[in-house]
Amino acid sequence: MAAETHLRADNYWDRSKVTRAPGRKIDCDVSVDVAIVGAGYTGLSTAYHLKAADPSLNVAVLESETVGYGASGRNAGFVMTLFGASLGLMKTLHGAEKVRAAHAHMERSIAALETMLEEHALDCDYQRSGFLKVATTPRYAARIRDEIATLEALGIHGHQWIGPEELSARVHSPTYLGAMVEPGCGLINPRKWVDGLAGVAQSAGAKIYENSPVKNVRREGGRFRLESNGATVTAEKVVFASNGYTHLIPGMRLKQLPAFVFIVVTEPLSEAQRASIGWAGREGVEDGRNFMHFYRLTPDNRLLMGGGPGFVPLGGRMNHDTHPAAWRHLEEFIATTFPGLAGIKIAHRWGGAFSVTADSTPQIGTLHGGAAAYSVGCTGHGVALAHMNGRILRDLILDKKTDLTDLWFVNRRSLPLPPEPIGSLGAKAVTAAMALDDWWCDRGATQP
Numbered sequence: 001m002a003a004e005t006h007l008r009a010d011n012y013w014d015r016s017k018v019t020r021a022p023g024r025k026i027d028c029d030v031s032v033d034v035a036i037v038g039a040g041y042t043g044l045s046t047a048y049h050l051k052a053a054d055p056s057l058n059v060a061v062l063e064s065e066t067v068g069y070g071a072s073g074r075n076a077g078f079v080m081t082l083f084g085a086s087l088g089l090m091k092t093l094h095g096a097e098k099v100r101a102a103h104a105h106m107e108r109s110i111a112a113l114e115t116m117l118e119e120h121a122l123d124c125d126y127q128r129s130g131f132l133k134v135a136t137t138p139r140y141a142a143r144i145r146d147e148i149a150t151l152e153a154l155g156i157h158g159h160q161w162i163g164p165e166e167l168s169a170r171v172h173s174p175t176y177l178g179a180m181v182e183p184g185c186g187l188i189n190p191r192k193w194v195d196g197l198a199g200v201a202q203s204a205g206a207k208i209y210e211n212s213p214v215k216n217v218r219r220e221g222g223r224f225r226l227e228s229n230g231a232t233v234t235a236e237k238v239v240f241a242s243n244g245y246t247h248l249i250p251g252m253r254l255k256q257l258p259a260f261v262f263i264v265v266t267e268p269l270s271e272a273q274r275a276s277i278g279w280a281g282r283e284g285v286e287d288g289r290n291f292m293h294f295y296r297l298t299p300d301n302r303l304l305m306g307g308g309p310g311f312v313p314l315g316g317r318m319n320h321d322t323h324p325a326a327w328r329h330l331e332e333f334i335a336t337t338f339p340g341l342a343g344i345k346i347a348h349r350w351g352g353a354f355s356v357t358a359d360s361t362p363q364i365g366t367l368h369g370g371a372a373a374y375s376v377g378c379t380g381h382g383v384a385l386a387h388m389n390g391r392i393l394r395d396l397i398l399d400k401k402t403d404l405t406d407l408w409f410v411n412r413r414s415l416p417l418p419p420e421p422i423g424s425l426g427a428k429a430v431t432a433a434m435a436l437d438d439w440w441c442d443r444g445a446t447q448p
């Protein structure tokens with residue numbers, strides 16, 4: 001146990017970093033048309049789509065660390081249709097019509113991701129392998145079946161309930177009672193996807209500055225002045241694509257909170273281990289908990305297991321990439337879910353922050369009369385969405401009214417988060433209620 005506290009975060013996806021001309025560190029004053037803060041899916045997609053729309057624009061992306069340092073290089077690679085925290089919450093908060101529009105937008109986002117991969121010949125190990133939301137107790141089974149009924153009632157089709165036998169023919173686990181199948185979802189190598197976006201943005205002529213944290217943004221004489229590494233970037237327009245770190249930027253403190261989630265990846269499975277779990281379709285799998293577990297096979301046949309206990313740090317502090325207790329939980333959860341894998345060696349462990357708004361709904365907005373734009377709150381569902389948000393940010397920055405800028409979550413009215421420490425204490429109360437609900441639903445689990 002003592003050794004466990006010394007475990008270091010070691011992201012499996014970093015092994016597949018693709019070779020790309022490294023971004024230079026900013027070390028002298030520059031003047032650009034558009035400065036973008038953050039080199040994840042959102043920032044890089046915005047940069048590419050701006051340059052594609054108007055090659056004469058001078059576009060610079062400033063990244064604190066290196067491309068994909070944030071959630072974009074750390075996630076599980078589920079390409080999903082879920083918008084915001086959960087279907088039930090979105091329907092309660094926003095009503096049927098907006099949920100329908102959001103779902104259609106997510107399907108469009110997946111299609112747009114697939115088109116980007118194809119048009120730019122990006123090899124990101126992408127597969128449209130489908131998604132399974134599995135029930136592990138009768139209470140979760142009832143909830144998941146209700147969710148399918150809600151989707152149907154909304155006119156959102158294509159989700160199907162399968163019982164334990166049919167599910168067992170796909171993935172073998174003694175804990176499963178059934179699942180919702182959603183065939184339109186996929187899995188991607190998130191690291192290759194973010195590196196791919198960086199490559200196309202650079203090829204289109206956008207400049208990427210790495211190791212260039214933006215410490216301050218001021219507006220003077222109708223232009224923005226961004227300070228980084230002692231240099232000043234002067235820009236006509238600014239995009240904040242800083243996601244779970246946005247609260248650290250002066251003036252943006254109450255836009256969102258970071259929430260941390262953790263992942264482990266095993267050694268490659270032996271043939272016997274692989275046979276013990278089935279999973280020929282290689283679907284992405286999630287369970288029905290609020291603190292859901294999400295898992296998949298990697299292209300080299302390791303099991304990636306993520307989720308379970310996560311947390312919102314007090315005061316929005318970002319130094320939480322390691323979490324031995326969460327990693328231990330995931331290791332135990334592997335053994336419970338797949339007894340044939342009990343004792344398998346964990347080769348990689350890491351964690352990262354996603355972004356949550358006050359109502360757990362994604363938000364894209366403009367500031368300074370449209371001279372600046374931001375995107376926050378993709379929660380844990382931004383792999384397809386964040387790339388699409390780049391197209392929305394492009395239209396906002398170019399001051400174009402399009403079907404994308406007309407989407408209801410763009411420039412929507414929303415409450416700011418309360419100031420600290422009330423914000424993170426409030427979030428802790430909500431997460432405690434969610435954990436209690438999970439405990440209630442877990443009672444009566446079918447244990448192996």
Ligand SMILES: Cc1cc2nc3c(=O)[nH]c(=O)nc-3n(C[C@H](O)[C@H](O)[C@H](O)COP(=O)(O)OP(=O)(O)OC[C@H]3O[C@@H](n4cnc5c(N)ncnc54)[C@H](O)[C@@H]3O)c2cc1C
Pocket residue numbers: 037038039040041042043062063064065066067068069070071072073074075076077078079080212213214215241242243244245246249261262263306351352353354378379380381382383384386
């Ligand atoms: C562990 C984990 C698992 C997830 N799994 C999934 C999944 O399977 N499917 C899914 O759809 N979504 C998932 N998500 C969410 C998804 O990864 C995010 O929604 C998406 O990556 C957000 O992209 P982004 O570009 O907006 O933000 P990020 O990738 O977080 O990029 C923001 C960047 O801004 C930089 N930055 C911040 N502040 C500054 C500054 N002041 N100056 C310069 N740079 C700055 C950061 O260093 C960072 O690189 C997961 C998230 C996590 C953390």
